[in-house]
Amino acid sequence: MRVASRSRLRSVPALLVLLTTTVVTPPATAADGPVEAGIVVRKVENLPADFVNGVDVSSVVALEDSGVVFRDAAGRPADLFAVLARAGVTDVRVRVWNDPYDAAGNGYGGGTVDVARAVGIGARATAAGLRVLVDFHYSDFWADPAKQQAPKAWASSHAGEYDPHDAGRWFGGSAWDNQALFAADGRPLESLNVFAHARTGSAAPREVTGVEAVALTVPGGSPVILPESVTVTYNDGSAERQAVTWSGAQGWMSGPGSYRVSGVTASGHAASAAVVVAQHDFLRNPGFEAEDTGMWERTGTGVTVRSTDDPHSGERSAHFHSGEPYSFTVAQRVEDLAAGSYVARAALQGDGEATADDVRLTLATPAGPSRSASFAMTGWRNWSTPTTGAAEVAEGGSATVAITANLPGGAWGTVDDVELVRHLPPGADTVALRALVDRAGRVDRDAFTDASLAALDHAVEVARVVLGALSPTADGVAGAARRLDDAFGALDLDGPGARVEETDAAAGGSRAVSFRLDSAYSFTPSQRLSGLPAGEYALSAVTQGAGAGPSDTPVLSVRSTAGSADAPLELAGWKEFRTATTAPVAVGADGELTASASFTPGAGARGSIDDLRLVRAGAADVDTSGLAAAVTGAEGIDLDGCAPESAAALVAAIERAHVVLDADRPSRGAVDDARRALDDAVADLVVRDTARAAPGQGVLSHDNGWDTGLRDGAYTVRVNLWWGENATSLRLYENGALVAEGRLPAAEPGAQRAELVVTGKAGGSHLYRAEFVNEAGTSTSGDVRVAVRR
Numbered sequence: 001m002r003v004a005s006r007s008r009l010r011s012v013p014a015l016l017v018l019l020t021t022t023v024v025t026p027p028a029t030a031a032d033g034p035v036e037a038g039i040v041v042r043k044v045e046n047l048p049a050d051f052v053n054g055v056d057v058s059s060v061v062a063l064e065d066s067g068v069v070f071r072d073a074a075g076r077p078a079d080l081f082a083v084l085a086r087a088g089v090t091d092v093r094v095r096v097w098n099d100p101y102d103a104a105g106n107g108y109g110g111g112t113v114d115v116a117r118a119v120g121i122g123a124r125a126t127a128a129g130l131r132v133l134v135d136f137h138y139s140d141f142w143a144d145p146a147k148q149q150a151p152k153a154w155a156s157s158h159a160g161e162y163d164p165h166d167a168g169r170w171f172g173g174s175a176w177d178n179q180a181l182f183a184a185d186g187r188p189l190e191s192l193n194v195f196a197h198a199r200t201g202s203a204a205p206r207e208v209t210g211v212e213a214v215a216l217t218v219p220g221g222s223p224v225i226l227p228e229s230v231t232v233t234y235n236d237g238s239a240e241r242q243a244v245t246w247s248g249a250q251g252w253m254s255g256p257g258s259y260r261v262s263g264v265t266a267s268g269h270a271a272s273a274a275v276v277v278a279q280h281d282f283l284r285n286p287g288f289e290a291e292d293t294g295m296w297e298r299t300g301t302g303v304t305v306r307s308t309d310d311p312h313s314g315e316r317s318a319h320f321h322s323g324e325p326y327s328f329t330v331a332q333r334v335e336d337l338a339a340g341s342y343v344a345r346a347a348l349q350g351d352g353e354a355t356a357d358d359v360r361l362t363l364a365t366p367a368g369p370s371r372s373a374s375f376a377m378t379g380w381r382n383w384s385t386p387t388t389g390a391a392e393v394a395e396g397g398s399a400t401v402a403i404t405a406n407l408p409g410g411a412w413g414t415v416d417d418v419e420l421v422r423h424l425p426p427g428a429d430t431v432a433l434r435a436l437v438d439r440a441g442r443v444d445r446d447a448f449t450d451a452s453l454a455a456l457d458h459a460v461e462v463a464r465v466v467l468g469a470l471s472p473t474a475d476g477v478a479g480a481a482r483r484l485d486d487a488f489g490a491l492d493l494d495g496p497g498a499r500v501e502e503t504d505a506a507a508g509g510s511r512a513v514s515f516r517l518d519s520a521y522s523f524t525p526s527q528r529l530s531g532l533p534a535g536e537y538a539l540s541a542v543t544q545g546a547g548a549g550p551s552d553t554p555v556l557s558v559r560s561t562a563g564s565a566d567a568p569l570e571l572a573g574w575k576e577f578r579t580a581t582t583a584p585v586a587v588g589a590d591g592e593l594t595a596s597a598s599f600t601p602g603a604g605a606r607g608s609i610d611d612l613r614l615v616r617a618g619a620a621d622v623d624t625s626g627l628a629a630a631v632t633g634a635e636g637i638d639l640d641g642c643a644p645e646s647a648a649a650l651v652a653a654i655e656r657a658h659v660v661l662d663a664d665r666p667s668r669g670a671v672d673d674a675r676r677a678l679d680d681a682v683a684d685l686v687v688r689d690t691a692r693a694a695p696g697q698g699v700l701s702h703d704n705g706w707d708t709g710l711r712d713g714a715y716t717v718r719v720n721l722w723w724g725e726n727a728t729s730l731r732l733y734e735n736g737a738l739v740a741e742g743r744l745p746a747a748e749p750g751a752q753r754a755e756l757v758v759t760g761k762a763g764g765s766h767l768y769r770a771e772f773v774n775e776a777g778t779s780t781s782g783d784v785r786v787a788v789r790r
Contacts, residue, residue, distance in 0.1 A: 249462050283332055296330055424470050538585070717784070
């Protein structure tokens with residue numbers, strides 16, 4: 001990882017990188033150690049007195065500008081460089097970029113160190129008696145041997161793409177800075193003493209520093225056997241094997257997927273196992289690791305199979321590069337397959353250098369149309385991992401997986417981990433199960449007993465294992481949901497006298513929080529909520545009970561960052577139910593709120609609280625008529641003539657819209673998101689056809705300035721698909737937004753044509769792009785730009 005996000009830069013302050021294991025000044029002697037400390041450091045023998053002790057301080061100004069305050073060992077605010085010098089640091093490194101700002105003056109991150117900022121950092125370091133090493137980057141942001149982006153000041157195609165293709169992806173802080181020498185409050189950590197301890201050595205009480213993380217990859221259909229023991233390491237460098245007891249959640253694994261199982265060692269430390277149940281890959285040498293690559297047929301130029309450049313996994317890949325325009329195909333044919341549906345997958349990283357780049361993954365079978373998917377070429381180690389649509393194979397049939405590229409000079413990258421696997425069905429609906437898992441994450445863990453929380457945690461783990469399957473089973477989803485429901489029902493309040501139980505004194509249903517104790521006691525059930533839409537909310541609850549004294553007044557409370565409200569709860573007598581409601585409280589953009597009820601009953605007081613409800617208040621209802629109309633229109637579409645995958649996507653979007661429409665008070669955001677998903681699913685519908693490959697590459701043109709001699713915003717954009725496979729539908733985008741779509745009449749072997757008449761377009765530059773779709777895939781035209789002068 002090269003960088004962290006801006007939020008990490010702000011939320012984890014005072015992070016510096018240790019460049020070399022170093023020695024304090026003045027040097028200690030071997031007779032001084034090992035010293036007692038909070039960390040264990042092995043003594044480095046024979047260090048010279050002038051050994052360089054260095055840290056990278058490039059982010060210091062950015063950290064301080066975001067509010068970070070560095071402190072000395074006593075907790076007093078102090079200059080960072082003085083603190084470092086006292087700890088024995090002798091040198092600092094400062095990386096410097098040419099122009100690390102976008103057109104609006106916003107810094108790219110990573111310290112945003114230009115020459116002026118580097119000079120200021122160097123001056124502060126020199127004043128503290130430290131030497132300075134300047135690390136020049138001949139770029140505007142990160143550069144290394146595999147990523148050489150020219151600075152904007154150089155008038156080149158690289159420079160023109162700089163922001164979106166470099167800083168636009170790598171924006172933020174620096175992982176190199178993320179070895180903490182200071183705590184979040186700016187105090188120096190024990191790790192800062194490593195400069196002194198390197199010469200003397202240091203000792204600390206023996207503690208566990210790590211438990212081996214188990215990682216298994218198991219072929220589909222094989223049993224999952226977790227190890228009986230794991231390695232536990234200690235801060236003194238020693239290690240030992242310890243028996244581990246696994247949670248049993250592995251029994252809920254179902255077919256291919258990625259799973260995680262928890263465990264506990266004999267000494268009580270947490271262990272974990274990551275298990276990947278892999279689908280069988282029918283390709284031979286899919287990662288180009290084996291010396292025999294004869295199964296891969298290669299044509300064209302610019303590609304090297306079994307290269308060591310940038311593999312996705314393992315040590316080998318298929319690498320491509322040429323200084324001139326080039327094309328190639330790498331393909332493998334597999335025979336004697338069982339009947340069924342198959343898909344192809346692969347991983348690619350690289351930079352295409354132009355909008356006309358085309359690297360495509362194709363799955364072809366004699367039994368039906370070919371399926372293809374395009375790779376995205378978005379930069380070094382930005383992996384694109386597309387999956388083709390499903391292709392049918394007859395019993396004993398064959399399939400060919402091919403990577404085909406047509407690239408301009410200078411384009412480069414690697415392909416790796418090519419797969420031909422069985423197409424899995426979508427699996428059972430997991431929406432309700434995911435909602436239960438989210439609900440478990442909002443439980444106020446301070447309010448319940450450890451034992452009941454442990455049961456809830458195990459139920460959540462089981463649910464996550466079920467959700468980890470690529471195709472979850474209906475039985476697994478239902479079983480995990482039942483476990484979570486049971487765990488919620490069994491949560492016990494952590495406090496004397498109160499418990500969740502079956503009772504005939506419930507306000508609704510059969511369960512409530514009951515309370516009674518022969519001595520004075522207190523308890524507070526509460527729940528923290530997040531993700532609420534901004535607005536006003538009121539909390540209500542129903543209580544009943546007897547034996548309360550004049551001062552035994554329970555309180556219903558609701559709290560948010562924007563305000564709070566309380567309401568008294570009444571114990572009017574046994575089964576004399578009373579409802580209390582708080583005043584509305586605003587919830588802001590953070591979407592967080594805490595609801596609670598506080599009780600301090602006297603000896604002998606008894607009762608119950610039930611039916612707590614948090615409801616929207618104040619704001620008017622959101623208009624859902626537009627969404628309802630869109631659902632009606634979508635439900636009227638005949639899906640029998642559409643490709644199954646696109647039809648399934650529309651059915652899912654319709655179901656999502658119904659969930660929103662069925663809500664009492666859906667939020668504006670939920671309504672808008674459901675409408676967008678529905679519109680996108682309708683636009684993405686693919687009509688069934690006999691295409692054996694994705695459409696050919698279409699061409700766009702326009703007559704702006706040619707029809708009238710004026711570039712006045714009235715023009716026609718024409719779309720022509722001159723050659724290749726026909727498309728069944730067309731989407732046209734203007735400046736990245738969909739502006740037109742529709743069906744294309746079949747014309748094969750002739751050309752297909754369409755046009756968009758534009759009037760009243762505002763002055764400026766407008767970019768158009770078309771997508772051609774058939775059941776076998778999607779192709780994209782080149783861009784055409786229309787300049788309007790008004």
